[in-house]
Amino acid sequence: MLSILPQLVVNSLITGSIYALASAGLALTYGLLRVLNFAHGHIMMVGAYFFLLFYAQLELTFLSAVLCSALGMSVVGFITLRVFVLPFMKASALLPFITTMALGTILESIISMAFGVNVRSFPSSIGSESAEFYGVYITPLQNFIIASALVILGCMGFVIHQTSLGRKLRAIAENRAAAESLGISTTTITYGVCILGTLLGAYAGILVGYETNIQPTMGSSYTIKAFAAMVLGGLGNIWGTVAGAFMLGLIENLSIGLDFGGYSLPAGYKDAFAFIVILGVLLLRPHGLFGARARVA
Amino acid sequence: MLEISDIFVSFQGTKVLNGISCTIATGETVGVIGPNGSGKTTFFNCISGFAPSDSGAISLRGERVDHLDPHLRAQRGLGRVFQNFGIFREMSLLENIQVALESRRERAPGLFPWSKRTRDIREQSMTFLKEVRLEKKANDKAGSLSGGQMRLLEIVRTLALGADLFLLDEPTAGVSPRMKEDIARSIKNLQTLGKTVLIIEHDITFIQKFCDRIIVLEEGQVVLDGTPEQVRSDVRLQEIYFGRDEQPTSA
Amino acid sequence: MTSILEIITSEYGVHLAILVSLYLILAQSLNLTFGLGQLFNLAHVASYAVGAYATALLSTDYGATFGVCVASSVTLSGVFALLLGVISLRLSTDYFAIGTLAFSSVISALLINWKSVTHGVLGVPGIPRPELFGIDFYDNSNFLVLIGIVALATQVLYYLLYTSPFGRSLRALAEFERAAAALGKNTCRTRNIAFCVSSASAGLAGSFFAYYLNYIDPSSFALGEMVFILTIVIVGSPGSFWGVIGATAFLVLLPEPLRFLDISSAYLGPMRQLLHALILFAVVWWKRDKLFPQRRTV
Numbered sequence: 001m002l003s004i005l006p007q008l009v010v011n012s013l014i015t016g017s018i019y020a021l022a023s024a025g026l027a028l029t030y031g032l033l034r035v036l037n038f039a040h041g042h043i044m045m046v047g048a049y050f051f052l053l054f055y056a057q058l059e060l061t062f063l064s065a066v067l068c069s070a071l072g073m074s075v076v077g078f079i080t081l082r083v084f085v086l087p088f089m090k091a092s093a094l095l096p097f098i099t100t101m102a103l104g105t106i107l108e109s110i111i112s113m114a115f116g117v118n119v120r121s122f123p124s125s126i127g128s129e130s131a132e133f134y135g136v137y138i139t140p141l142q143n144f145i146i147a148s149a150l151v152i153l154g155c156m157g158f159v160i161h162q163t164s165l166g167r168k169l170r171a172i173a174e175n176r177a178a179a180e181s182l183g184i185s186t187t188t189i190t191y192g193v194c195i196l197g198t199l200l201g202a203y204a205g206i207l208v209g210y211e212t213n214i215q216p217t218m219g220s221s222y223t224i225k226a227f228a229a230m231v232l233g234g235l236g237n238i239w240g241t242v243a244g245a246f247m248l249g250l251i252e253n254l255s256i257g258l259d260f261g262g263y264s265l266p267a268g269y270k271d272a273f274a275f276i277v278i279l280g281v282l283l284l285r286p287h288g289l290f291g292a293r294a295r296v297a
Numbered sequence: 298m299l300e301i302s303d304i305f306v307s308f309q310g311t312k313v314l315n316g317i318s319c320t321i322a323t324g325e326t327v328g329v330i331g332p333n334g335s336g337k338t339t340f341f342n343c344i345s346g347f348a349p350s351d352s353g354a355i356s357l358r359g360e361r362v363d364h365l366d367p368h369l370r371a372q373r374g375l376g377r378v379f380q381n382f383g384i385f386r387e388m389s390l391l392e393n394i395q396v397a398l399e400s401r402r403e404r405a406p407g408l409f410p411w412s413k414r415t416r417d418i419r420e421q422s423m424t425f426l427k428e429v430r431l432e433k434k435a436n437d438k439a440g441s442l443s444g445g446q447m448r449l450l451e452i453v454r455t456l457a458l459g460a461d462l463f464l465l466d467e468p469t470a471g472v473s474p475r476m477k478e479d480i481a482r483s484i485k486n487l488q489t490l491g492k493t494v495l496i497i498e499h500d501i502t503f504i505q506k507f508c509d510r511i512i513v514l515e516e517g518q519v520v521l522d523g524t525p526e527q528v529r530s531d532v533r534l535q536e537i538y539f540g541r542d543e544q545p546t547s548a
Numbered sequence: 549m550t551s552i553l554e555i556i557t558s559e560y561g562v563h564l565a566i567l568v569s570l571y572l573i574l575a576q577s578l579n580l581t582f583g584l585g586q587l588f589n590l591a592h593v594a595s596y597a598v599g600a601y602a603t604a605l606l607s608t609d610y611g612a613t614f615g616v617c618v619a620s621s622v623t624l625s626g627v628f629a630l631l632l633g634v635i636s637l638r639l640s641t642d643y644f645a646i647g648t649l650a651f652s653s654v655i656s657a658l659l660i661n662w663k664s665v666t667h668g669v670l671g672v673p674g675i676p677r678p679e680l681f682g683i684d685f686y687d688n689s690n691f692l693v694l695i696g697i698v699a700l701a702t703q704v705l706y707y708l709l710y711t712s713p714f715g716r717s718l719r720a721l722a723e724f725e726r727a728a729a730a731l732g733k734n735t736c737r738t739r740n741i742a743f744c745v746s747s748a749s750a751g752l753a754g755s756f757f758a759y760y761l762n763y764i765d766p767s768s769f770a771l772g773e774m775v776f777i778l779t780i781v782i783v784g785s786p787g788s789f790w791g792v793i794g795a796t797a798f799l800v801l802l803p804e805p806l807r808f809l810d811i812s813s814a815y816l817g818p819m820r821q822l823l824h825a826l827i828l829f830a831v832v833w834w835k836r837d838k839l840f841p842q843r844r845t846v
Binding site for chain 1: 345346347366367368369371372375376377379383384385386387388392395396397399400401402406407408409410415454455458
Binding site: 034036084087088091092093094095097098099101102103105106108109110112113116117217220221224227228230231235266268269271272275276278279282283286 | 586588634635636638639640641642643645646647649650651653654657658660661770771772775778782814815817818819821822824825826828829832833836837839840
């Protein structure tokens with residue numbers, strides 16, 4: 001049983017990296033606007049399909065496909081904020097949740113009509129042969145996923161905690177009115193963060209496409225996973241959310257990988273198990289594992 | 298410095314400000330008093346841009362600002378100190394000042410923590426903290442401060458912003474009696490620096506020490522405007538706070 | 549005119565009438581928690597699924613009778629709401645939405661994976677239509693009478709609930725919880741009852757859904773279905789009894805003309821979804837200032 005533990009930990013790191021990229025943008029947006037974007041998982045899915053369109057179908061080079069997808073996703077991020085979130089902020093906290101739910105459905109149905117509902121995957125250009133290190137198998141792609149997630153999250157941490165932009169961001173997240181009265185343009189920063197979150201989500205979606213496969217209906221399950229990571233870390237607490245994402249990966253992989261006295265859970269249960277853990281957290285610590293106050297850092 | 302003419306503000310059909318007009322000269326210190334619900338905080342919110350006005354005009358140094366967002370008014374020298382503490386509790390004291398210095402428009406903030414500009418700003422922030430004798434706590438979270446210290450930090454932060462018009466909303470609310478002296482000292486400091494100051498306050502004896510003028514609001518209108526002595530002795534002030542004496546005073 | 553009359557009396561018209569009756573129960577019960585109580589309950593479809601699976605499994609695998617099946621569906625869904633309430637009712641708005649969402653995700657994961665009980669993605673086929681007092685409901689028009697009576701009874705029940713003291717206290721605590729508590733309302737019990745009644749009704753709808761289709765599988769209880777019921781309540785105006793009835797008829801029938809256009813079936817589903825989502829968005833856009841009273845706290 002212990003012999004597979006290192007493999008499970010590595011697998012958890014891979015899953016956790018994807019979840020962390022998917023939920024970090026969501027947590028940042030939540031920190032600034034106090035709005036749960038239900039369409040975030042659908043945005044991931046759209047990002048993956050944009051890449052599929054540009055790279056696999058229009059056969060652009062890898063780099064220009066990435067750039068075109070990023071450009072397209074920036075527009076999606078802008079529209080999300082401008083049309084589906086900001087006009088509803090003042091009226092009620094529930095409204096943006098409902099409108100982003102509508103957005104998610106709209107995105108899902110449009111992609112279903114354009115690409116069909118079947119499972120798709122990217123033509124593999126990154127090597128998929130596993131290399132073995134001390135009994136742990138890992139592909140170059142998986143190495144890349146983990147490394148890129150760590151680099152991106154590290155850069156985010158640096159910007160948030162060490163630069164003037166990060167200070168402004170934290171100021172807005174904590175007290176919007178006070179930040180405005182110090183001459184900080186909240187609009188510019190809000191749009192910037194929302195678009196950044198969209199791009200991070202799209203990147204995570206593309207990684208999902210390389211690692212497994214994509215489907216128009218995958219959106220809501222990733223939204224729920226990202227929410228789960230946020231709940232584990234405390235809503236709006238970005239590092240808590242990142243930690244929550246890796247924990248979610250660990251929970252999922254351990255729950256199906258380890259056997260409990262000769263009985264092990266079938267793979268399909270890992271989702272259920274993860275959500276049961278979330279419900280347990282909500283029951284015992286209604287404000288997440290890491291602290292009560294919602295905050296960005 | 299500040300010219301306000303005929304401002305109306307309403308929330309969901311209820312009129313909160315009913316045509317306020319007044320002019321504040323540069324370097325003047327003006328107290329704003331009035332009973333609860335008379336629209337004092339809305340008046341400040343309207344000047345700083347958080348409560349949009351239905352009609353009327355606000356000019357800062359001759360420039361119309363009533364169509365501008367709060368942050369653009371702040372960049373034009375309008376500083377606001379909030380009643381319920383506008384400091385960032387999760388950030389350090391130093392960062393609270395840095396964030397204000399960095400949103401000034403003269404020069405772009407440094408890109409990296411090791412840039413020269415960033416280091417300059419950090420040093421400058423320290424001198425601001427020293428002014429209110431909080432330099433020892435520079436790296437503590439601002440949330441660990443007492444109410445009075447928070448207020449001092451917020452005033453000095455607004456100073457760091459480069460504001461020349463200060464809107465202080467009840468600067469002594471939530472402050473221990475001992476710290477009131479420190480607040481008074483920092484308000485006097487603003488006066489010696491030649492800043493224009495508007496203060497909302499309940500405690501009339503506290504503000505009459507440094508106010509040149511006092512404005513009394515009631516039901517969203519200016520009912521009295523004059524020197525502290527004039528206002529204190531005016532019978533209408535008593536009526537506002539203690540009600541009109543309905544008994545006919547026969548002579 | 550004759551063609552419309554033909555449609556109404558045809559097998560297809562009966563089918564539509566049954567659908568409307570079914571969604572009347574589902575939407576009006578969501579209206580109690582989401583509309584009156586302002587509880588953003590995203591587990592309503594999970595309650596519906598619990599009811600449907602209870603009936604489906606009991607009637608096929610255990611041969612239970614109509615009465616037993618319906619009663620167990622209603623009871624199980626009610627108990628399900630109690631469980632959900634314990635976890636979620638003390639959470640704040642955002643956590644509540646996530647909590648109910650996680651709960652319904654657990655249910656759908658169980659439906660798919662607990663194959664020994666739920667039959668997994670293959671679903672439960674061969675659910676027999678009920679027989680009652682010697683009348684069999686194999687015929688759709690007979691079934692329509694049965695579900696019509698049930699739907700009508702549910703609507704009457706909800707009308708009485710909305711106008712009862714219970715309905716008023718639910719409305720009051722949605723707007724200003726502490727003020728309602730200060731008036732002596734037991735906020736926790738009120739919400740729990742609303743949750744249970746709403747969930748039990750969804751279970752009832754689920755039971756009839758299983759009987760009507762003779763076959764159910766997890767795909768009928770996906771999140772899209774939740775969005776659809778939510779759309780009905782929002783279009784009908786949350787908290788409005790008649791509004792939700794009108795919106796149910798309107799939204800269930802609206803995409804039907806699409807069937808007569810020459811559209812391949814692969815596009816039909818997504819187009820229906822798109823239509824509903826656009827309507828949802830448009831209605832929220834137009835009514836954004838009056839959809840919900842601003843919640844107050846002191």
